[in-house]
Amino acid sequence: QVQLVESGGGLVQAGGSLRLSCVVSESVFSVNVIRWYRQAPGKEREWVVVFTNDGGIHYGESVRGRFIGSRDNTKNTVFLQMNSLKPDDTAIYYCNIVLRGIDYWGQGSQVTVSS
Numbered sequence: 001q002v003q004l005v006e007s008g009g010g011l012v013q014a015g016g017s018l019r020l021s022c023v024v025s026e027s028v029f030s031v032n033v034i035r036w037y038r039q040a041p042g043k044e045r046e047w048v049v050v051f052t053n054d055g056g057i058h059y060g061e062s063v064r065g066r067f068i069g070s071r072d073n074t075k076n077t078v079f080l081q082m083n084s085l086k087p088d089d090t091a092i093y094y095c096n097i098v099l100r101g102i103d104y105w106g107q108g109s110q111v112t113v114s115s
Contacts, residue, residue: 022034
């Protein structure tokens with residue numbers, strides 16, 4: 001069974017920080033690429049960060065330099081430290097993996113940044 005559970009969202013003022021967590025099923029954590037996406041109301045889903053199997057971390061242009069991804073392999077968890085938050089960062093943030101051609105998503109964590 002594949003499960004992803006996000007947490008850590010909330011309401012923050014512009015310029016503030018939040019850290020998101022995504023706990024991934026132990027059976028798939030070590031063998032799958034893990035991605036963070038976000039989706040704001042009325043907008044298409046946007047790729048934010050990807051953790052690759054070779055240990056690389058790559059960021060979308062809109063968050064590069066402000067967000068920092070990390071992972072704790074002993075806890076099957078990936079993190080997204082979000083700094084210098086802007087109102088445009090307001091969205092639901094989702095953790096994602098693809099397994100056997102099927103997308104698996106967490107329930108999402110709401111991030112709201114006030115101006």
